Every structure is written in structure tokens, then in C-alpha cells.
Amino acid sequence: MNNVIKQLDSEIVKLISAGEVIESPASVIKELVENSIDAGADSITVEIKNGGKSYIRVTDNGSGIDEKYVEEAFNKHSTSKISTIDDFNKLYTNGFRGEALSSVIAVSETSMTTKTKEQNYGISITYKNEKILEKVKVGTSDGTNIIVKNLFENVPARQKFLKSDKSEAMKITSYLVKYALAHPEVKFKYINNSKQIFQTYGTSDLMQTAKELFSEDFYNKALCVDIKINEDLSLTGLLGKNSLMYSSRKMQYIFVNGRIVHGQSIQKAIEEAYKKYIPANNFPMFFVNILVNPANVDVNIHPNKLEVKFENEQQILTQIKNAVSKQLDSSQMIAHIDNVFGLEKEDFTDIKSQYQEYKNEISKKNSEPLSTSSKLINTSDNKNPEQPPLKFEKVEVDGDYVYKIKNTDTLVKEDSYFSENANEFENKELDFKQSPLLENNSTPAPFFIPKETVTQENFSDKKATEPYFVDLTLLKYAGRIFDTYIILNDEKYMYLIDQHAAHERVLYEKFMKDFKTQEISTQGLLMPNRVTVPINLTDYSDKIIELLDKFGFDCDLFGDNIILIRSIPTYFSENQTELFVQRVFDSYLEEDAPSFDDIIINKIATKACKAAIKGLDTTVKNEEVDKLIFDLEHCENKYACPHGRPTITRLSKYEIEKFFKRIL
Structure with a gap:
């Protein structure tokens, strides 16, 4: 073995350095797109062609490179992007190392055409193995190709x-x-082997961009958020609701100041x-951009710039968690059953003619005498499933609020779908409503609710404005099905409640409240458990x-390192006690040990599950x-049981x- 130490050849050094930045065709794309x-x-x-192995082209309409700096750029x-230490400590750009183009030309044949808006012409330059093959003036548009x-x-x-073309692509x-x-x-267009894969339109609307990329409308399934946590920390993006769950983290995207990060x-x-x-074992969807003061984040961890470190990282992570949790808690999390009947979207292109046909039909019906048995809901034993939207008046009784159903003497025909003015349909989407009757002498039904009614949105076929809250106590109880699911309804929706999951949530919050207020039920042990510290x-x-x-736990110290446990919480079994105590020890021994709070939460959740209605x-x-x-x-969270299942x-x-063709 030759033990002589010598400096590596400059060509080898260049290849090693390029290998740190350019690992695959995807690395080239990353560096060039970030420059754009x-x-x-x-x-x-x-x-791209052949997975980017044989051909990559990136074209933008950015600022371009001035003629005198074209060679310098390589x-x-x-x-x-930076020139001083202060710039380096407060990075606002994706790139800053000045290594991308030099690394690309070290391992490929590269040509660039660029033009600034101040120049009347562009410059085209071609490199192979880091040597200039050609440099000419050309006519081109502003930007860089x-x-x-x-x-x-x-x-x-x-x-x-390199892997297969398909894998690299x-x-x-x-x-x-x-x-x-x-x-x-930013408007993105992506072409693979002459076939367009996707295109976005640069509208700044993240919800619309997500739809263009994933061919899925997230409108009623995700929350668009813009949360200012403090002066130096904000969070923007989309947070999926609990109806969006996946078996992997494939729908989780995280950015820091617009930078892709791991x-x-x-x-x-x-x-x-x-x-x-x-x-x-399920994972939520979220696309979040963490906006943090650049002085508080270090992106110079690795040449690929995918790793970042925060100053006061644990504090920032806790603030992010709390902000997301607060946003979810304050949002409407009732999952909507999308297109349950497999229906196609309504086509309203010929709506005026449909309206006229319907109006003629209604006019014909109006000339006929009304049959109370078929047209009106005016008897207490009427079996028509369509019920009127309830109106309430609030009365204070004994310091609490009573909501009573208001009487109404308005008689409305069953088929009252359309407005009397056809012009209303020219520039707006239809709001299909029905207003069946409530008989004059209906008996008011009082019930006690210590909350204000939350007004819900008007329903629209294309985009329903999602209500942030629905007060379950103001919905009409319509019965149970399969001895498992409770049916509620209002004039817009039918709600299904899983009685077991709902009761589990109620009991869980009660048990947690007892725990937090130290009203914990305990069970004594016949013989104290001995645990060695x-x-x-x-x-x-x-x-x-x-x-x-x-x-x-009721326990005391015996000697210097023996703990005698005399009674334990009822949500623990005796053989689980040692595991929990060990977790307490771990929390002192290891700085990043898992929180033993999880054991308590899981035990209380299990107790609630076993005690709930089945x-x-x-x-x-x-x-x-x-x-x-x-x-x-x-409940603080009425939308899911403690194990995360929807209620x-x-x-x-x-x-x-x-589905029943009542809407044409």
C-alpha cells in the first residue's frame, strides 16, 4: 500500500464536488428551478427525455443574466445572491453557494441562452467537460433557457x-x-418525452394549484390557513380535514421560507x-410553508440544502403544533360524504330553458285545486319525510335558555324549487331549496341549549360555503339505523353520528377533566408494588x-431508591404500572424520551371505549x-373519538x- 499523502488532481476534486450537488437528473432540475x-x-x-438522463430543458421568464456575467455564472x-457574511446569515433565496452551474457543466454537455430586459439581444453559450464550445449573440425572449x-x-x-428512466422521472x-x-x-409546465404531465396557472391560489396537481377538489376537504404565530414565525398552506387520511405520508409537503426541506x-x-x-396508522394531508425569520434558521447544513436547523427549535416546533391544533379545533371537521350516489356534476348550460319548462309545469299545477293529502304537510301524523326548516325563538327560563319552535302560517307548495325571476339564473348558481309546511297549530317543542344558534350557509351546487360550525342540538332527530347510527337533519344536510364513537368522546373528555382536576378514581393494592429507582x-x-x-398513584419512598406503590389509578392494571413508572424514569434519563403523557391518554381513551355505548x-x-x-x-372536540375515528x-x-331526479 502506498502511504504517500498527496493533493488530489483538480479534475478529480471537481468531480467529487459536483457529486455532492448533482446526484441524479432530479438534482439538476432542483438546482435549475431554484435558480429560476x-x-x-x-x-x-x-x-425531460429518458428520465432526464439524455435531455433536460428548463426555461423561465426571469431576470436573465447580463452578457458580461454569462461566463462568470459557470x-x-x-x-x-450573497456578497457579505450578513447576507449569508439572512438568506432569502433558494441558492447561495454558487455551485449549481459549475457542478452541472462538470458532468454534462450544457448550453444556456439568456437575456435581460435591458439588452436588445441574448447570449447563447455551450459547455462540454467545462470547456466553452460556442458563445454567440442570438435573438431570444427575456429570461433563461x-x-x-x-x-x-x-x-x-x-x-x-442511475435507476430506470421511469424511476428517475x-x-x-x-x-x-x-x-x-x-x-x-408561479406557472409551471412539465413535459416528459413530449407529453405534458401537468400545468399550473400561477394564480397564487394554493387550493386551485393542488387541484391542478392532484386532480382532486380539496375545497370541502381542507382548510386554507394563514396563521401568524408571532413576529418571526408564520404558517401558511392547506391542512386536510379528518376525511383525508392516507396509509403513508405521501400527501405531506413541508417548506421553510418557500424552500423544499426534509x-x-x-x-x-x-x-x-x-x-x-x-x-x-393513518396519516393526514398537509401542505405547509413555515415562514421564519431567516436569521433564525440555518440552511447551510448540506450542499443539497434540504436540511435546516432552527434556533430554539423545540420552542418553534411546539408553537407550530399548537397553532395547527388550534386551527383544527376551531374548524368544521364533519366529513362530507362526497358524491355517494356516483352522480355526475350538474350541467347548467341550458338552465333557462329548463327553468321555463318547469315554470310552465308549475303554472299548470297552480290551476288545479290543492290536495292537502299530497301537497301539504299539515297533520301531525303525516308520513312525508320532508320536514320544514325550523325557526327558533330564544327565551330565558330559570337562568338558562329555552329555544322554542316558532309557529308559522305560511303555506308553501311542495314543488317550490325555482325563483319567480328567471334572470336570477343568468349569472349565479342555483340554490335548490324547499320550504314545506309547518301547520299553524304545531305544538312548540322546547329544549334547553346553553349556546347561541350558528347560522349556516346557503347551499350551492358547485361550491358550498363550508360552515365552520354546526350546533348539533339545533338539528332534528330523525331516528337510529342499524341500532348504531343516530340520524339528524336540517334543511341542508342529513347527519349520521356513530353512537359508540360519540359516547366514547363524551366519556373521554369527562375522564380527562377528572384527571386534570385531580378527581382520579384509584384502586388499592393488596401488597405494595416495589420499584427500584x-x-x-x-x-x-x-x-x-x-x-x-x-x-x-399513592406511593412513598422506602430507603434511598425504593418506591412503594400502594394504590394505582383505575384506568391502569397492576401489571401496567411498572411500564409507566419506567417511562417516568426515561423522561429524566433521556432528553428526547417519548412523553409518558401518551400512556395516560391511551389508558383513559381505552377506559372510555370500554364504558361507551356499543x-x-x-x-x-x-x-x-x-x-x-x-x-x-x-365537547371540546366533537368530530372524532379519542382514537381518531370520526364521530x-x-x-x-x-x-x-x-339521485331521485327531483333536480333536473
């Missing part, structure tokens, strides 16, 4: 490790989807906020006992249903009526 974004482009086109560590051919042709060892697609989500203000710690913090809404924790023995006491329970009475609905409405879902009146 930093250049202020609002339109970027990416074209030199290592040459950049227009870069073509990369035969990637790694001069590095066979690297070339043989998939990685490129993944990057471009991320950039499109991070920058909805944000596992952020991912974990956001998932923690979703725990109470999403069942175990690790030798390096004996100084913490008193604090450990104090902590165990907080969680409902499905297929034939003994449930209407009074119990009323109480359950009332209690559920007053409520709904189906719109529109979909039902469309």
Missing part, C-alpha cells in the same frame, strides 16, 4: 448507478410538484396536532414520587340519544334529490 425562482420568474417550463462559488444533455457521460461510475415529478405547491404564484421534526409536530382527529436518579426520587402522585345496542332510549347529542355538542359525517339534500 430566485431570478423572479413567474413562468417555468421543464422538459465559475465555482460565483453567485449574485438551459439545456443539459448526456448527464454523467464522463463519469461512467456515477452513470451506472418519478423523482423529478416529485420535486416539481413540491415547487408548484411552494410557489402557487422536515421530519416539523412533520412529527403537525402529526401530533392531528392525533385526536386521525386514527392510529435507577442509581443515577436517586437525587430525583422525591420529584418522581411527586409526579406519580399527580397521575393518581354498536348494535337495541336498548338505547330516545332520552339517552338526546343527552348524548347534547353532551357531544359541548359525525353528513350527506347533502342536494345529492339525495339529484
Whole structure:
């Protein structure tokens, strides 16, 4: 073996350095697209062939490069993005190393055509193996066009490790989807082997961009958020509701100041906020951009710039988790059963002629005498399933509020779908309503609700304005099906409530309240449990006992390192006690040990699950249903059981009526 130490040849050094930045065709795309974004482009086109191995083209309408700097741009560590240490410590751009173009030309044949708006002509330059083959003036539009051919042709060892064309193209697609989500203000077009894969339109509307990328309308399934946490920290993006669950994290995208990052710690913090809404082994959807003061984040961890570190990271992660949790808690999380009958979207192109036909039919019916048995709902034993929208008046009784149904003497025909003015339909979507009758002498039905009624939105076929809240106690009880599901309805929707999941939520919050107020039920042990405190924790023995006491354990110290446990909380079994105490020890021994609060929460959730009404329970009475609905409405989180299963879902009146062809 030759033990002589010598400096590596400059050509080898260049290839090693290029390998840190350019690992695959996707790496080339990443660097070039980031340059385009930093250049202020609002339109970027990416074209590849053979998975990017033989051909890559990135075209933008950004600021371009001035003629005198074109060659300089390909030199290592040459950049227009930073010039001082202060710039480096407050990075607002994706790039800053000045390594991208120099790394690309080291492993490919590269040509660039660029023009600034101040120049009357553009410059085209071609490199192969870092040598200039051609440099000419050309006519071209403002911006930059870069073509990369035969990637790694001069590095066979690297070339043989590239995967199939399909796999490499998939990685490129993944990057471009991320950039499109991070920058909805930019128009992206992606072409693979002459076939357009996707195009976004740069509308700055993230919801619309997501629809263009995933061919799915997230309008009623996600929350568009813009949360200012403090002066140096904000969060924007989309948070999926609990109806959007996946078996993997494929629909989770995280950005920091618009930069793509491997944000596992952020991912974990956001998932923690979703725990109470999403069942175990399922993952929520979210596209979030963390906007943080650049001085508080370090992006210079790795040449690929995918790793970041925050100053006061744990504090920032906690703030992100709390902000997401608060947003979910304050939002309408009732899952809507989308298109349950497999119906196509309504076509309103010929709506005026439909309206005229319907108007003629109604006019004909108006000339006929009304039959109260078929046209009106005016008897208490009428079986017509269509019920009137209820109106309420609030009266204070004994310090509480009573809501009573108002009487009405308005008689409306059954088929009252359309307005009397056809012009209303020219420029607006239809709001299909029915107003069946409530008989004059209907008996007011009082019920106690200590909350104000929340007005719901007018329903529209194309885009229903999602109500943020629905007061379950103001819905009409319509019965139970399969001895498991409670049916409620108003004039817009039918709601289904899983009685077991709902009761589990109610009991869980009661047990948690008892726990937090130290009203914890305990069970004594015939013989005290002896637990040995690790030798390096004996100084913490008193604090450990104090902590165990907080969680409902009755224990004291025997000697220096023995804890005697005399009673335990009822939600623990005796053989689970040692596991929990060990978790307490771990919390002192390991800085990032899992929180032992999780054990308490899981135990209380299990206790609630076992005590709750079961499905297929034939003994449930209407009074119990009323109480359950009332209690559920007053839960902090009424939308999911403690294990994350949904408690409520709904189906719109529109979909039902469309299925039965009542809406043409």
C-alpha cells in the first residue's frame, strides 16, 4: 500500500464536488428551478427525455443574466445572491453557494441562452467537460433557457448507478410538484418525452394549484390557513380535514421560507396536532410553508440544502403544533360524504330553458285545486319525510335558555324549487331549496341549549360555503339505523353520528377533566408494588414520587431508591404500572424520551371505549340519544373519538334529490 499523502488532481476534486450537488437528473432540475425562482420568474417550463438522463430543458421568464456575467455564472462559488457574511446569515433565496452551474457543466454537455430586459439581444453559450464550445449573440425572449444533455457521460461510475428512466422521472415529478405547491404564484409546465404531465396557472391560489396537481377538489376537504404565530414565525398552506387520511405520508409537503426541506421534526409536530382527529396508522394531508425569520434558521447544513436547523427549535416546533391544533379545533371537521350516489356534476348550460319548462309545469299545477293529502304537510301524523326548516325563538327560563319552535302560517307548495325571476339564473348558481309546511297549530317543542344558534350557509351546487360550525342540538332527530347510527337533519344536510364513537368522546373528555382536576378514581393494592429507582436518579426520587402522585398513584419512598406503590389509578392494571413508572424514569434519563403523557391518554381513551355505548345496542332510549347529542355538542372536540375515528359525517339534500331526479 502506498502511504504517500498527496493533493488530489483538480479534475478529480471537481468531480467529487459536483457529486455532492448533482446526484441524479432530479438534482439538476432542483438546482435549475431554484435558480429560476430566485431570478423572479413567474413562468417555468421543464422538459425531460429518458428520465432526464439524455435531455433536460428548463426555461423561465426571469431576470436573465447580463452578457458580461454569462461566463462568470459557470465559475465555482460565483453567485449574485450573497456578497457579505450578513447576507449569508439572512438568506432569502433558494441558492447561495454558487455551485449549481459549475457542478452541472462538470458532468454534462450544457448550453444556456439568456437575456435581460435591458439588452436588445441574448447570449447563447455551450459547455462540454467545462470547456466553452460556442458563445454567440442570438435573438431570444427575456429570461433563461438551459439545456443539459448526456448527464454523467464522463463519469461512467456515477452513470451506472442511475435507476430506470421511469424511476428517475418519478423523482423529478416529485420535486416539481413540491415547487408548484411552494410557489402557487408561479406557472409551471412539465413535459416528459413530449407529453405534458401537468400545468399550473400561477394564480397564487394554493387550493386551485393542488387541484391542478392532484386532480382532486380539496375545497370541502381542507382548510386554507394563514396563521401568524408571532413576529418571526408564520404558517401558511392547506391542512386536510379528518376525511383525508392516507396509509403513508405521501400527501405531506413541508417548506421553510418557500424552500423544499426534509422536515421530519416539523412533520412529527403537525402529526401530533392531528392525533385526536386521525386514527392510529393513518396519516393526514398537509401542505405547509413555515415562514421564519431567516436569521433564525440555518440552511447551510448540506450542499443539497434540504436540511435546516432552527434556533430554539423545540420552542418553534411546539408553537407550530399548537397553532395547527388550534386551527383544527376551531374548524368544521364533519366529513362530507362526497358524491355517494356516483352522480355526475350538474350541467347548467341550458338552465333557462329548463327553468321555463318547469315554470310552465308549475303554472299548470297552480290551476288545479290543492290536495292537502299530497301537497301539504299539515297533520301531525303525516308520513312525508320532508320536514320544514325550523325557526327558533330564544327565551330565558330559570337562568338558562329555552329555544322554542316558532309557529308559522305560511303555506308553501311542495314543488317550490325555482325563483319567480328567471334572470336570477343568468349569472349565479342555483340554490335548490324547499320550504314545506309547518301547520299553524304545531305544538312548540322546547329544549334547553346553553349556546347561541350558528347560522349556516346557503347551499350551492358547485361550491358550498363550508360552515365552520354546526350546533348539533339545533338539528332534528330523525331516528337510529342499524341500532348504531343516530340520524339528524336540517334543511341542508342529513347527519349520521356513530353512537359508540360519540359516547366514547363524551366519556373521554369527562375522564380527562377528572384527571386534570385531580378527581382520579384509584384502586388499592393488596401488597405494595416495589420499584427500584435507577442509581443515577436517586437525587430525583422525591420529584418522581411527586409526579406519580399527580397521575393518581399513592406511593412513598422506602430507603434511598425504593418506591412503594400502594394504590394505582383505575384506568391502569397492576401489571401496567411498572411500564409507566419506567417511562417516568426515561423522561429524566433521556432528553428526547417519548412523553409518558401518551400512556395516560391511551389508558383513559381505552377506559372510555370500554364504558361507551356499543354498536348494535337495541336498548338505547330516545332520552339517552338526546343527552348524548347534547353532551357531544359541548365537547371540546366533537368530530372524532379519542382514537381518531370520526364521530359525525353528513350527506347533502342536494345529492339525495339529484339521485331521485327531483333536480333536473
